[in-house]
Amino acid sequence: MLIIGPPGSGKGTQAERISERLGVVAISTGDIFRANVKGGTPLGVEARKYMDNGDFVPDSVTNEMVRNRLSQDDARNGFLLDGYPRTIAQVDYLDGILAAADQELGVVLQLTADDEELVSRLLGRARETGRSDDNESVIRHRLDLYHQQTEAVVARYARRGILAQVDGLGGIDEVTDRVLGSISEQAGVYRPPAGL
């Protein structure tokens, strides 16, 4: 599965919840980059140059990192990718990884939200966490990149008939309920425990 959404749509939070409920590992490229930045690794030093400005880390760096991560044992029986692919070139690369592993995408979930709502959420988060890519001009740049590049990714998966769109506005639990319901409709992956 993939989860795609604009910055501030809550995709990281929802990814963790889906991962718990469905028992699949959640892999967030943003989290991997942030961990590398924090640890001062060569990958982190490289990624930071782009992240602080709200730019995409180049495909050459990101694709390789994803390929390595997906080759680990915990991803063998399925995974939920959060934040990848964000460009059409990344879609093509992921197609190649999956074909080589004889795997197929089941559901691509898109969380939707209004831009102005996202900007105000992210400014709130910046005050709380001090994330360096959460100031207003960087936030607007990240949103622009989402519209310019990642919406084409979403359209590609829509044409393949595996897209599920979910309104990301509302309380966290409410959105999780919508997400799980939508996954269930799209792929029959999620079944509520007996008695519910």
Ligand code: AMP
């Ligand atoms: P996120 O936490 O998903 O918003 O990602 C934070 C930042 O990490 C992004 O603004 C990019 O700089 C970088 N990043 C994460 N995923 C990707 C990706 N698939 N391609 C390029 N850059 C990425």
